[in-house]
Amino acid sequence: MLKVLDARYVVPSRKYFADVALPHLYNTTREKIRSELKEMQFYSATTDLWSSRTMQPYLSLTVHYINTSWTLRSICLQTAYFPDNHTDALSSWGLSEERLVCMTTDSGTNIIKALKDNNWPSLQCFGHRLHNAIENGVKDPRIDRAIGVCKKAVSAFSYSWKKRRDMTEVQAELGLPQHLLISESPTRWGSRQKMIERFLEQEKAITRVLGADKKTRHLVPTWQDLEVLEATNKAVKPLQDFTDALSGESYRRKKELTKTIKANIMRYLESKYCDLEKEELLDMATLLDPRFRTTYIDASKLEVVKKRAVSEISALCNSTTEEAGPSAVQENTPPKKKMTLG
Structure with a gap:
């Protein structure tokens, strides 16, 4: 295309971008960030250990702070190959350990031990803790069976275009939303809740399509399975709707199961924040x-x-005053007021 537009123009080579353009962009961006980081007084950080598609381990470091314009900033400083040395990650960016307010991580024992060895203040990610709490909260044979039935039924539609076609026809006949079923992602409890919720929404269509085929008739959920799925769905919906889910129970068994899930989740979280x-x-x-x-x-x-x-x-005010010097104190000392926190 460029040759047609202007035959005189020479497209830069891959070597130019690799050896000149990208390094220049990186160095320019790094200096800009370093200048901004010099202005901040305190910061918190998050770090996470994860694996690439080729299962190679990498460690990410992100800082969070409020700049001079009172804007909350979050910057990912680096993502580095994990076996490499990471002890100079903060110092390479000019970040003092004394100004670190807190380091947030997942619940990995290796990360937690590393922070303790460095004597850094730390907290475990609430989202990760909530995921673990919910996983512990739904450990129940009734739930395991019902979710197993749900996943097998969803798989039957995932691997058969004919069943998906029949599903569309039955949805139109029953006046149900034209929605596809949702598969669970093992690492995301939210995907399980979405799978269950969509399954319950399309239960009548699913039952009719599976029941019409003798090969899949055994996948039709029983009323007990549906009851357990309803209770589980209400228990793990977004936490802001949790109270409504409890008050909306109509069957004693479902209500007891929902309360059990809630109690298990709360017990886990309380044990981690004591x-x-x-x-x-x-x-x-x-x-x-x-x-x-x-x-x-x-x-x-x-x-x-x-x-x-x-x-x-x-103490912070006194430290700032000492750094400014005695002349600055005399010029800028405001009338004394009693400090209160309500």
Whole structure:
């Protein structure tokens, strides 16, 4: 195309992009980020260990901070081959360990141990903990059976275009939405909930299509399976709808199962957030968050948390004043006011 437009133009080679263009873009971007990072006072970070499609391990490092314009920023600094040395990851970007507020990770024992060895404040990702809590909460033979039936039925449609065609015809006849069934992704509990929810939505069409074929008639779910799927679906729907799911139960057995799932999830989460150091970190973060303030802090600890916040803010102000020098103190000292945190 370029040859037709202008035969005199020579398209840069792959070597040019690999040896000149990309390194220049990388160095320019890196210097820009380093300049921005110099302006921040404190930062938190997240790190994650993951595998590529060829199963090679990589480690990512992302920093989060509020810049001078009070804008929340998140920048992925690097994704590096894991067996390499990562001890200089922060220092290579000019980041001081003393300014690290918290490092968020998954629940991997290797990552947790590494942070403890470095004496870095840390928290485990709530999304990862919630995933594990739900996986533990739904460990029940009734649920295992019902989900197994659901997955086999979904697979029967996934591998047969004829059944998908028949499904479309039955959906139109029954006035059901023209939706495809959803397969579960083993690493995402949300995909299981979506699979169950779609299965329940299309249950009448699924039953008719599977029941019409003697080879798949055994895959038709029983009323007990459907009852368990309904209870499970209501229990693992988005947490903001959890209370509505509980109050909407019509059968005692379903209600008891839903309550059991909820109790198992809450028990798991409580066991993972009972560490005193993490509680203090979360209490301080909650107090300073204008959305929450003192709403979720235990009343018996409230005064202690407030005093600690005032002490740390005062220490920070004193440190800033000392750095500015005595002349700056005299020029910029405002009238003294009592510091309060409500």
